[in-house]
Amino acid sequence: MASAQVFQMLQFCSPWNLAAIGFCLVIWYWWKRPCDAKFPPGPRGVPLLGILPFLGKAPAVTLKKWSLEKYGPVMSIRMGRTDVVVLNTFEAIHQALVKQSASYSDRVSMELFRTTGNDGLGARKYDEDYKVQKHFGLKFLRETGLGKRRLDNLLNEEGDQFMEYLSSFGDKPVDLKKYLYWLTSNVISQVALGKRHDYGDPDYQELLGIVSNLISQPGDAPKLALISMYGVLGKIPPFSGALKRFDQRQLTMLSYMQKYIDQHKRDFDPDNVTDFIDAFLYEAKFKQSENSSFTDKQLQAYCRDFFAAGTETSSSTLSWCIAFLLNFPEYYEIIEKEINDTIGTAGRPSMSERNDMPMTCAFIQEVMRNRTLAPLAMLHATTHATKLMGYVIPKGTQVIPNLDGAHMDPVDWPNPDVFNPRRHIDENGKFVKSNKIIPFSVGARFCIGESLARAEIYIFLVKLLQRFHIKSSKQFPPPVNEGIISATLSIKECEVILTEKDGK
Template sequence: MNMSWTDCCDCTTAIFCVAVIALCWYIFKRPENFPPGPHGLPLVGYAPFIKNNMADDFMKMKKKYGSVMSVQMGREDWVVLNDYDTINEALVKQGEKFSGRPSNFLFELVAQGRGIAVVDYGQTWKTLRKFGLKTLRGFGVGKKGMEENVIEETPLLIEKLTSMDKQSLHLKLMLGISNIICRITIGARFEYTDKRFLRLIEILGSFFGDNSDAKMLGLIVAAPMVRFVPPFSGSMKRVLKEIDDFIEIFRTIIEEHESEFDENDTRDFIDAFLKEMKSKGKNDPCFNKLQLLHYIRDLFEAGTGTTSSTLCWAILCFAHYPECQEKIAKEIEITLGEDGIPSMKHQDEMPYTCAFIQELMRHRTLVPLGVFHKTNEEATLNGYTIPKNTTVCPNIWSVHFDPNLFENPRVFRPERFLDRDGKFVKSNHVIPFSIGPRYCLGEQLARMEVFIFLTGIVQKLRVVLNPDKPVPPFDVGVFNILSYEAPNFDVIFEKR
């Protein structure tokens, strides 16, 4: 029997509908016993529904989906861990299973599978991590020698903060902070007017600052497909140029070290790595020039971004809560006077300052979802099955704002970390540097820098509001690639 045109159309429509249903089933299908959570849209997933702070959105979903949930981002399903016990179970108790790094278009573009931050868990990472810890300790991280470097940089940073040039506050802070990691990695500090140094800081600021490209990069990480669509495509083009310039500067610095290399005189991290390269010979998977290039890049980024951003939040906090600033100033006056030099030995005598720093790191969580993890093998968590190669996000933000751990967590209150006698109480639930095998390599250095720079600044300067430039709210930040940054703002620094 001959089919009519209408019958053919109906048949084609039915086939098309079945194909669409099958495609949607394939896209949205999740493994058996996988954690529950929202799907979103094909190709981009839940990314279009994310507001300013992805981690805060995920935390609010905990009520519906639980401590272990999933969310489709781009074309893959992430598993989000929404409380301390779950994060501790995964990253510490099952650290071997949860310490991988997922493959992501943007991270691959920058790191090319090398360095230390985004390299997958395995023997190469273990070897490089062990070398990094040993070498950083050898150059004074956590020791008095490194403390002296921070102390020496403090008055230079204070002078920069009071200068009348048009550089942003965040850039000024990055210049001072970055010189500490430069002393370790490159063996020298830069003058704040050095063109090469300024270019490095400028590029770093474009990745992590309060600007449109940084915000778009955050969405590209979540849904890589959008990189082909304007305005994301334009942002990607600019980022590629910045990455090339960034890498080329470090390549030149390494070549300068090679030309002056003396294995009997190890001046810095680069020299130590070159020495290891020589002892291992050619074609070593861990110790080669490309690994060195990206290792130095990782250390520079991590050693500059988090500490400068923490200090930026601290200064914005002082603008909103001048009483916090004056309490720190009072402790400094009692402990150091006008001319005493702040050092780590003074921490025990400055409990409010320590409480302020811990509350700042809790309330303004800089890396709300940590650096993404990946399962190296199938794992079980809270009764759910997490397949191998699943992206896992430890939601540190949800820990820091957990009302079961912190009373009125949305309120900024340093006193929550002081006991009845006024002594500082360290909290194991404040985890800005993450936990487990992949906790931040530079945690000791970052804590030292924040304490010494912060006390040094408050000892000499008072943060005052600029009547012509209102400051943004303290409780709303800018979420970009991985970090939660203070919005751009300006204040006046008066000498005490």
């Protein structure tokens, strides 16, 4: 009856009145929030696009600014037609991802990973298969693949090979960003594929090209970053073209990984498990059921995740470290002296002597705080309705941990824009490791390669400073206040001149 009355009323409305009513309904729908007043506050942007036109070139910085100025540590934004919660402080991230880990660890289906769907680890839904796969990966890295002694030996031996390669350039300018990428990729290759490559090996150059093209295409990177937040953009030119090219690069990567998987299957020896592929095949053959998630597709995507995450994070952090050393020579001098006094120019660096290297560790930690490699991490999603810091977060809500916002929070880090390693050294001159610096995220979705990455960054930086005097090849050192935002925040360039120290 009521609907009939409404219909009769609408019959007497002019087209203009109907248009006005329709407009009001659209605006009401646009401004309506889930849970009404209990949902976190935040900007709505404009219909269809949401806050996209207002994010700027550094979305994490913009979101933190809105958080500080108006909306608080837990806020919401409208992305297209979707309401997304953003966590802008360490406390908010910790409350959600650690204290309510099971509630905030799901993933949404992402256009960027449509070629592999739920395979791999990074984009996998938070289900029992995910827990099995993550446990397997952690167990391999901790117990089989990278025990403490093997890790130190592997990194020192690869580091020595790398330093010899760099020495061949003499005093010519070296694109250190490029070659550090080669170095860290070779470490992942040994861990995942059981193969070390010579730096001039054509097969290795093919692998490097595939991995680099996957995540570091300058032309497509900004578009892909936006697609990761606004999946619908992947259907609209020019974003659709960038996504198709990314799909093809992923397929090339997966095909390359399958080549190694097939080789491992042919040579498989259950009594000689030496790398990740071997360990995965052993698990699939002897420990898991036929209907498990231990498939070739899962292994392809797992290896992709190893290379994409493991290569880029370590090499980019090392590049930023070199750039900051050249921009802040006072720390360069202190760290160089610290290395000479503790290890000498010929000693083998190890994670065990870090307590005697407070400025080196503080410097690395401050670089990680100042230049967050994954500023907005990956999208999380809630597995069910939860409460967070006074707000109600419905089931299936997408959640962005703003890691850069946490690292640049003036409450935890006074004068956050100032690069100051001394903030990580106590009154006794000891390094203070901070649990509030979380470049590898926290909770159930933390990066399983964190220990490997931290060891790479420390050992390779020390070996570089042991072997070479480093200076910029240009009038000014590489800029540290700007970078390329794609899958990670990478430095624009790091061209240097490496001069071997006496006795080498």
